[in-house]
Amino acid sequence: MIGVIAYPLGLAVWFSFTDAQVGESGNFIGLANYVYLLHQSTYADALRNTAVYTSLSTVIKAGLGLLMALALARRFPGRRVVYALLFLPFVFPVVIGTVAWYYLFSNVHGGINYLLLQAHLVPDSIAWLGVGPLPMASLITVNVWHGTALFGVLLLAALRSVPADVLDAAIIDGARPLRRFWEMVVPYLGSALALGTVLSVVGTFGDFAIVHLLTGGGPANETTIVSTMAFQIALRDGALGVGTAVVLSIIPVYLVVLVFVVRVAGRQ
Amino acid sequence: MSKALRQAPWLIFLALLLIFALAPFEWMLVASLKPSDEQLIRGNPWWPDSPYWTNYTDLLASHTFQLWLANTALVMISTLAISLVASLLAGYALAYLDVPYSRGIVVALFATYLLPQGVLFLPLVTMLSRLHLLNSPLALILTYPSLVIPFGTWVLWSFFRVLPRDLIDQARVEGARTRDVLLKVVGPVAAPALAAVLLFGLAIVFNDYFYAFAFVSDESAQTLVAAVGSTSVDISDSGFLFAAVTIGVAPVAVLCAFFADVYARGLGAGVID
Numbered sequence: 001m002i003g004v005i006a007y008p009l010g011l012a013v014w015f016s017f018t019d020a021q022v023g024e025s026g027n028f029i030g031l032a033n034y035v036y037l038l039h040q041s042t043y044a045d046a047l048r049n050t051a052v053y054t055s056l057s058t059v060i061k062a063g064l065g066l067l068m069a070l071a072l073a074r075r076f077p078g079r080r081v082v083y084a085l086l087f088l089p090f091v092f093p094v095v096i097g098t099v100a101w102y103y104l105f106s107n108v109h110g111g112i113n114y115l116l117l118q119a120h121l122v123p124d125s126i127a128w129l130g131v132g133p134l135p136m137a138s139l140i141t142v143n144v145w146h147g148t149a150l151f152g153v154l155l156l157a158a159l160r161s162v163p164a165d166v167l168d169a170a171i172i173d174g175a176r177p178l179r180r181f182w183e184m185v186v187p188y189l190g191s192a193l194a195l196g197t198v199l200s201v202v203g204t205f206g207d208f209a210i211v212h213l214l215t216g217g218g219p220a221n222e223t224t225i226v227s228t229m230a231f232q233i234a235l236r237d238g239a240l241g242v243g244t245a246v247v248l249s250i251i252p253v254y255l256v257v258l259v260f261v262v263r264v265a266g267r268q
Numbered sequence: 269m270s271k272a273l274r275q276a277p278w279l280i281f282l283a284l285l286l287i288f289a290l291a292p293f294e295w296m297l298v299a300s301l302k303p304s305d306e307q308l309i310r311g312n313p314w315w316p317d318s319p320y321w322t323n324y325t326d327l328l329a330s331h332t333f334q335l336w337l338a339n340t341a342l343v344m345i346s347t348l349a350i351s352l353v354a355s356l357l358a359g360y361a362l363a364y365l366d367v368p369y370s371r372g373i374v375v376a377l378f379a380t381y382l383l384p385q386g387v388l389f390l391p392l393v394t395m396l397s398r399l400h401l402l403n404s405p406l407a408l409i410l411t412y413p414s415l416v417i418p419f420g421t422w423v424l425w426s427f428f429r430v431l432p433r434d435l436i437d438q439a440r441v442e443g444a445r446t447r448d449v450l451l452k453v454v455g456p457v458a459a460p461a462l463a464a465v466l467l468f469g470l471a472i473v474f475n476d477y478f479y480a481f482a483f484v485s486d487e488s489a490q491t492l493v494a495a496v497g498s499t500s501v502d503i504s505d506s507g508f509l510f511a512a513v514t515i516g517v518a519p520v521a522v523l524c525a526f527f528a529d530v531y532a533r534g535l536g537a538g539v540i541d
Contacts, residue, residue, distance in 0.1 A: 005380050076279065093493040227386035
């Protein structure tokens with residue numbers, strides 16, 4: 001553990017204070033890398049995009065996952081198979097899934113545009129990975145596709161710990177069913193929701209595959225996130241010091257978010 | 269409202285969610301049955317006009333594909349074996365032996381799991397290059413366990429914590445050695461938690477792209493997943509590529525999917541309840 005985590009972590013911190021390039025160790029230059037980043041507009045873009053990507057993906061996954069758990073808590077024929085099939089995107093390699101989505105988002109013969117055009121819902125094919133808010137929405141879609149099931153299975157396991165009479169009382173129609181559900185059932189789900197959120201934040205925050213493969217951070221850095229920016233600066237441009245500074249600079253924010261999530265869930 | 273009527277919105281929701289979850293798989297299956305040069309150029313992307321089996325026959329004859337499968341199996345099995353043994357021993361030691369600061373160690377381990385992969389990959393690339401391990405499956409066998417063990421230890425520790433201590437004390441009184449206690453008493457009881465760690469590790473190895481892509485660029489040393497995601501598979505070879513996925517990846521994923529419950533219960537053991 002020391003060899004593959006502690007030592008590289010120390011090395012990362014050291015790199016970020018040097019002008020190291022790939023293949024050569026650099027000289028100590030203090031905080032210069034961090035100061036340099038503060039003057040880069042790409043860095044601000046990457047921070048904003050990472051925040052948007054992580055938070056929206058996680059909220060949508062939690063919402064859909066909760067609905068999935070509630071639906072799967074019912075008895076119906078074929079439930080086990082439906083459960084397994086819904087879990088499939090989570091255990092399927094996200095890289096391969098993303099390559100498939102790349103084709104689905106593609107031009108006139110891409111899966112999605114083909115259906116829309118055949119149904120005459122749109123006059124021209126849509127550039128899902130083109131400009132504006134669509135590329136980010138596409139990235140979030142793939143992230144949600146991959147990760148919803150994690151929330152689903154965790155929440156379903158937690159739902160089983162809710163006493164049957166509480167669940168019945170909460171689900172039976174009456175005045176304000178949503179509010180009753182919120183007050184009676186959600187407290188039982190707190191820790192599962194927290195675990196799901198932590199795993200999702202870690203996964204989305206550290207995600208590289210989806211963004212790298214679908215948009216590569218483009219167009220014009222509109223979807224660059226911290227990990228793709230670090231990869232480009234460090235391995236493509238060879239600036240190891242700046243690259244590690246990019247990732248390390250956001251660790252404090254990231255820790256605050258995680259502690260916040262754990263606290264909120266712990267209180268319930 | 270009748271029961272059936274109340275069920276209806278939920279079942280409709282599940283049907284929609286299923287379509288969303290499975291559509292890419294249907295597409296991949298169809299893509300594997302099309303000549304690569306037809307992809308994105310003509311025809312219905314959701315249905316093959318006439319199944320084109322040549323992708324599959326090419327695949328089975330391909331030496332590269334066999335190498336990818338072998339690399340994947342090697343990396344997967346080594347990672348899982350190392351991780352399971354290490355997590356079991358660490359979880360056991362932290363829960364039962366009087367390790368000083370055991371709680372702090374558990375928290376620290378969990379914290380390392382939360383560390384984004386992006387933080388470690390640059391120093392790791394440098395280290396592996398100095399050790400001349402880049403471009404070898406060994407690079408992945410050495411690094412993947414570091415992604416699985418912290419979480420695995422944490423899962424097993426939280427599992428052991430709620431296990432009655434008498435079980436082990438009794439075996440000890442009967443004169444069992446630690447090795448026997450681990451193999452015959454603790455191991456079988458911890459099977460569900462071990463299964464969850466196994467699935468977790470499998471998902472980590474299967475899902476990783478960052479390390480596989482950054483550490484191994486030689487086509488012959490790559491795992492199947494990294495090969496599909498990297499430029500070594502020409503995108504114009506899509507039919508071949510998705511045939512490889514259908515044969516090499518999909519069966520394992522489907523098998524894992526049926527153990528969703530094990531996964532959820534194992535992960536939840538320490539947290540839920």
